[in-house]
Amino acid sequence: MVALNNRKSSLITYVLPLLVVLLSVVLAVSPLLQKYPELATAITYDLTFLAPVLFLLLSKKSNVSKIKAVPFFIGGTIIASYLLPESGQEHLNYIKNYALPIVELTVLSFIIRKIYLGVKAFKSNAVNTSDVLVIIKKSAHELLGESRFASFFASEITMMYYAFFSWKRQKRSVNEFTNYKENASITLAAALLLIVFIETYAFHIFLMKWSSVAAWILTLTSIYTAFMIIAHIKALLRRPAVLTEEKLFLKNGLIADITIHLVDIKTVESYVKDMESAELTVGNLGLSKDSTTHNIAIHFKRPQQIEKMYGFKETCDVLLIHMDDKNKFLNRLQERLEQLSV
Numbered sequence: 001m002v003a004l005n006n007r008k009s010s011l012i013t014y015v016l017p018l019l020v021v022l023l024s025v026v027l028a029v030s031p032l033l034q035k036y037p038e039l040a041t042a043i044t045y046d047l048t049f050l051a052p053v054l055f056l057l058l059s060k061k062s063n064v065s066k067i068k069a070v071p072f073f074i075g076g077t078i079i080a081s082y083l084l085p086e087s088g089q090e091h092l093n094y095i096k097n098y099a100l101p102i103v104e105l106t107v108l109s110f111i112i113r114k115i116y117l118g119v120k121a122f123k124s125n126a127v128n129t130s131d132v133l134v135i136i137k138k139s140a141h142e143l144l145g146e147s148r149f150a151s152f153f154a155s156e157i158t159m160m161y162y163a164f165f166s167w168k169r170q171k172r173s174v175n176e177f178t179n180y181k182e183n184a185s186i187t188l189a190a191a192l193l194l195i196v197f198i199e200t201y202a203f204h205i206f207l208m209k210w211s212s213v214a215a216w217i218l219t220l221t222s223i224y225t226a227f228m229i230i231a232h233i234k235a236l237l238r239r240p241a242v243l244t245e246e247k248l249f250l251k252n253g254l255i256a257d258i259t260i261h262l263v264d265i266k267t268v269e270s271y272v273k274d275m276e277s278a279e280l281t282v283g284n285l286g287l288s289k290d291s292t293t294h295n296i297a298i299h300f301k302r303p304q305q306i307e308k309m310y311g312f313k314e315t316c317d318v319l320l321i322h323m324d325d326k327n328k329f330l331n332r333l334q335e336r337l338e339q340l341s342v
Helices: 002-029 031-035 039-059 066-083 090-126 132-144 148-164 185-208 212-238 326-341
Strands: 241-243 247-252 256-261 265-270 282-284 296-308 313-321
Touching: 002 031, 002 039, 002 066, 031 039, 039 066, 039 090, 066 090, 132 148, 148 212, 185 212, 241 326, 265 326, 296 326
Parallel strands: 282 313
Antiparallel strands: 241 247, 247 256, 256 296, 265 296, 296 313
8 A cells, every 4th residue: 555655656746747848848839939928938937947846846755866856957948948939048048057057066966975875885785795786786775765776776786796897706605505507507608698799790790781870789789788698607606595594595696686584484395397386476586487497496484575687576485496416405404494493
């Protein structure tokens, strides 16, 4: 109920200012402006003042960031510049000369402050864990709030970190387990990376004959994809599963994570066949629903949430995973579960 009310508040926050903009545009292109030139002043302030201020007032009752009022101001200024005749832009010129620099300084100050808070949050979270992805996620949500944009931002920063900066490999502890050696995850990713390079070169040559812009767009997109694959491979090597006294942290490179409280585990067993049930939702940490590469099934007492890239989430009653040393992992996890049940 609370979530529904928040969505309604967020929707109203955007709809009413956009309605002001739409009505202002209709007036600007209608014959009324030619008949009553003084309407240009009203349209100017509706686009550059009323819409952003209305957004700011409505955002107080929702979780929408107030900084998003800036696009309303800038967009309104641009729209007014194109739609209003030069004879009706006297007040718009005042806004461009005096209000616009103030808005620019405000935005710059906001960005500098967010960067400072981001660095501070990153250092604070780094004390509690050494997992870079977890640190960046926590820092992004502290900085930008619980939003899809924060998750997207965290995914992009994490991808760049693993692609360009993460080179040192750490020693594994007895409670850390790998999941990439026996299922050929890295081999498949490397093969995909090779295909991306080959296909990019071939299509770039082909598209250059038709459109150089399209060719370079494809090439840049492919380069971005290649860096993402490299980052995922390095994350597979550096982000093992971790078993603590109370929690189990399962990870699949940059694709997905899940944090499980051990008290929520019903049973854990070797997985050797397809698991189909109309009552149970079966999940995994991969991109596809293919279950042939998994060797362990974890059943939960209550649904658990898988966190995937860019803020996407998935709920499951049973989780299928792959562990390189299956027997060692099962034994260690069973020991922990037995200790909790005592």
